[in-house]
Amino acid sequence: MNTFGQIFRLTSFGESHGVALGGVIDGMPAGIDVDLELLDKEMARRRPGQSLLTTPRKEADQVEILSGVFEGKTTGCPIGFMVRNTSQHSSDYDNLRDLFRPSHADFTYFSKYGIRDHRGGGRSSARETVARCVGGAFAKMALAKLGIEVKAFTRQVGTVSLDGTYRDYDLSLTESNDVRCPDVAKAAEMAALIKEVKGVGDTIGGVISCVISGCPVGLGDPVFGRLQSRLAGAMMSINAVKGFEYGLGFEGAKGRGSEQNDVFTTDDGGRIVTLTNRSGGIQGGISNGQDIYFNVAFKPVATLLRDQQTVDLQGRPVEFKARGRHDACVLPRAVPIVEAMAAMVILDSYLINKTVKL
């Protein structure tokens, strides 16, 4: 299933070392101004080689829009797009052709399909997220017209973590450092940790937080289409993600109802709001107009620049060492991907919500 969404739908294609990656955005509302600067910015945020903290791979990642845009506006027709693979060092993977790297998708893909493109992980490569960033950029163009903003940031790298909630930080500082953490001091600690880990050929995990503000009441559907269900499904589909929580999340599971209910009141404009927002902006699966916020846990990536044990296609033990250019920590580059997936979920839910009344 390479299609995501119900009304606003992204279908993606492409392998790490194939000819190109790309996709089709279907259900994009018509008449939206296409903001190419925004698209470039999102691609740049995802791009490898953007800082010393990330992989030194250089990928131009020039997005070519193939359809669905006319004289600077979306037409409501599907937007085909493509990014050519230009900087692939496929020979880096020659030694991996006949073995299964630990905690990678090599074994499961080969078992499932009976064939796999071993170069750079093929379809299982995080390079696939290029398509998500393009889809997310278009979703953001529509959300901007609705006054909805999606902002993610790095909350934790290894054991270095922010203590406060998103409200305790100035999120405009997120892009001020390579880690994408709005607490500049913590960011420096995180960066130091990433460099240390990288120096020993290891990798490190972490947590990204995301906040959606300006979201109207009513997005999400009862039962299986709950907004948190869509967000969790979206986030868990990102490479290396192992956990999702919203509102008080796992921490809230320890507490009592009397401490967690959000009391309703009215704001100065007479609008019904909640005094607190422990619910995370969603009640009964439907947005309540407050900020939606959630955390996404990333495991340390499996590619180590060290000798590792594994087996070959026949199950015989072999030792290998990964070559090539890899991230020691994916968090900084995953921030725009979390935003992209969230933006697509919100726009899709917004469009679906238009159909509940005549």
Add this chain to the structure above:
Amino acid sequence: MNTFGQIFRLTSFGESHGVALGGVIDGMPAGIDVDLELLDKEMARRRPGQSLLTTPRKEADQVEILSGVFEGKTTGCPIGFMVRNTSQHSSDYDNLRDLFRPSHADFTYFSKYGIRDHRGGGRSSARETVARCVGGAFAKMALAKLGIEVKAFTRQVGTVSLDGTYRDYDLSLTESNDVRCPDVAKAAEMAALIKEVKGVGDTIGGVISCVISGCPVGLGDPVFGRLQSRLAGAMMSINAVKGFEYGLGFEGAKGRGSEQNDVFTTDDGGRIVTLTNRSGGIQGGISNGQDIYFNVAFKPVATLLRDQQTVDLQGRPVEFKARGRHDACVLPRAVPIVEAMAAMVILDSYLINKTVKL
């Protein structure tokens, strides 16, 4: 969206105090023996009033199978089913008609639809999970033929928590106590905590763990259909769930790749397996043949048997107190629901996986 799944699909309907709840199971494989005892057992596990720990509501919850079964076997045609509502005390909710209970779905439903059935929460009631348990029971009937087992248990209630992994417990003890915790001593602590909380009209959250064993290699799809994506979407669609993690989850986000990779080896039969299973049985979104395990966080339910502040439909402040029969902790009754959703995801993924080769 009241349909769940792609090939094996459950469509559910019904409100807490309406005529009936029920659903349609579509895509159930043909020729499976219908195990009515299993169905009854699953319904009994979900049923209110089963112990002192749960709501004293008595619901007969007799499932009537309306179609799709012929001479004790499934026919491949859709299975319609229904459970009549017989024990509803709708008048318990008369005082809630014109107000929005804190942290319930009252406000969001009313805002979204312009109308709501206020009785017992209407569609947003956890009574809706009756349909999930029926769907899950049928999924389990098919999984049993495949040697796949789904077992959930209560891991945590409030701050009382198991310390070990699922392998440290004898899961056959799960049903030996009302809390559904395989550690009998901890179960007693949890039960005491629930009773204490209940005594003061409060509620308490917790965590349920689930293990899927016997799962073949190959379930789940690349990119958006990752198995963890489907599981997370399924779990987050359950009432009161706030978080999902699999494998090492949030804890693993703190660590390094060198500590977390699962090295491949072969077992006595020459089958490729992993030495450890920190991945949680899924790699690249596809099951690798090891146990799949995950945690689900539940918030404390919002219905308190205490005076609470809120607003009415016009936004005017009001005080109210919930009446009726409610769970102080949903965990014990949510264990079968977690299993039901997991069983449906696994069967669906199994059927989808049949289509990847000619």
Add this chain to the structure above:
Amino acid sequence: MNTFGQIFRLTSFGESHGVALGGVIDGMPAGIDVDLELLDKEMARRRPGQSLLTTPRKEADQVEILSGVFEGKTTGCPIGFMVRNTSQHSSDYDNLRDLFRPSHADFTYFSKYGIRDHRGGGRSSARETVARCVGGAFAKMALAKLGIEVKAFTRQVGTVSLDGTYRDYDLSLTESNDVRCPDVAKAAEMAALIKEVKGVGDTIGGVISCVISGCPVGLGDPVFGRLQSRLAGAMMSINAVKGFEYGLGFEGAKGRGSEQNDVFTTDDGGRIVTLTNRSGGIQGGISNGQDIYFNVAFKPVATLLRDQQTVDLQGRPVEFKARGRHDACVLPRAVPIVEAMAAMVILDSYLINKTVKL
């Protein structure tokens, strides 16, 4: 696949001689007045035994609404409904248990599923259309608010056929006779033919025409979601249907473009309209505001009250004779079914169309 539609979705279940038939209507807009009289009327039009022309089977077909309606209005939540089977003579089918009736679904169902409910054709029975009529009635309730009307009528029975287009008849006369033909003289001819055919244990086919008026511009989508695609898929899913055409249809395939183009002009209100409507109200897959009209061809039903040759489950030749109560011509009772399917397609397309702009 027992679900029909994308936003407005009907999921149906039930076999001819099972416990009940029914379904779930999902995506029904909220706040629509539920017109139970309309529902009863549609069910009565479909009901067997309504006239001498149809099967003498008596089926009460009392629809029980199980959810989704509160105080006379739709709530936006799924509408579960059910019709119990009460008048089944299952023993009429005992002699068919071990054989495959010619041109029925017996052989294909048994081959596909390895099991079949032989009683009354099981799931393949036209009795399944009960669910469609309920779905269609709810769709009509919504369409009525939009000023959209769906009217079908019997155009042809065997070789007795109307010559004119729908505009040449007063469609309010359709229900004035048992055949549901707006030309009362032709209706009498058709009725006579049906009686004659019935008298010799035979059956007869025909054509139903349908007109959708008041449809706004813009329903239907480019490429695969063309409105004619949805209508054709819907009609071809009705039992015994063998053909679909809209606008000039097969007749138009003989002609030239210069004779068939519909020239644009403006009406008195300045609205852009077409001078003629050979296109059948759809251009480029999207409604153009003119009447949508189409024809549906029905084969003569396969159940003959005569001796017939066939084979048993082992392929051995056997002779059999159907027992029971059957229609010699399904056209009169299929008129409301064609309307129901068309109404669901139009409402679904209307709701989808709400999502093409922000």
Add this chain to the structure above:
Amino acid sequence: MNTFGQIFRLTSFGESHGVALGGVIDGMPAGIDVDLELLDKEMARRRPGQSLLTTPRKEADQVEILSGVFEGKTTGCPIGFMVRNTSQHSSDYDNLRDLFRPSHADFTYFSKYGIRDHRGGGRSSARETVARCVGGAFAKMALAKLGIEVKAFTRQVGTVSLDGTYRDYDLSLTESNDVRCPDVAKAAEMAALIKEVKGVGDTIGGVISCVISGCPVGLGDPVFGRLQSRLAGAMMSINAVKGFEYGLGFEGAKGRGSEQNDVFTTDDGGRIVTLTNRSGGIQGGISNGQDIYFNVAFKPVATLLRDQQTVDLQGRPVEFKARGRHDACVLPRAVPIVEAMAAMVILDSYLINKTVKL
């Protein structure tokens, strides 16, 4: 909705005069040899300018495969593909920018989206069928392994029509002439008619027949997923198609059941077969192992090389004359498109059918 199919899915994009057309084929079975010759052949059959009967437009239509193929085999991952637009004369359409051509999609697209790409009809252009031919070619690669063949041919142009059924002709002659009609003499008549019509700037309609042989028993699903439903939906989604019928179709609607039932018998191998095949290879919505055959009616295309009346965007009357290079009769080039859509439906149904048993 620019995605077609349930398991085998084609998502298409592109406008007539945009940068490129293309699509994504998802759900292609893994391990299938990619037959590039077949792909080229199918593209050549669809290509404009292939004979004097078709438009003189020259389109290279070089398909570039971007992903999903590794070392000559499909990998089970999505196949992205693209055809650049190279021969577009967009200025041919400058005079059409501000008016609505009769019986084209100009008016409906503009009304629906509030914007349209007027060049060459934009998304509504039949050039979009490039993507269908690519999808169909891949489907045929898989079907070839299953021994399933899809063959279409021109049955009728204007009033020149074949009289026999497909069994009366040698379908290997279909490609022997420019009309793609297996009756060479009739083909000459048809060709003469097309030239005559073209000479006067007019266009002409017709009928294409299609036969699917070698199809196993069991494809298609009860109720809404009937095989004829999927085929009809597929065919009606092709530009200019106005009608669909299978088996005896509209002609059969005139007759009696006693003349049309297909009696079961066994063949020399003991396999259950039908003596006749009036049903068209489908019973109860499911293939019965006999040939599946159907007809598709095409209207004469709307683009005339003559002066025509219409209105501009403001509804003011204007006269215009189309420029450029257009087909006077689309039938010859639509033959491979009918095959492509049929091939995709059959492969999709084959894959779905794998899921009905464990």
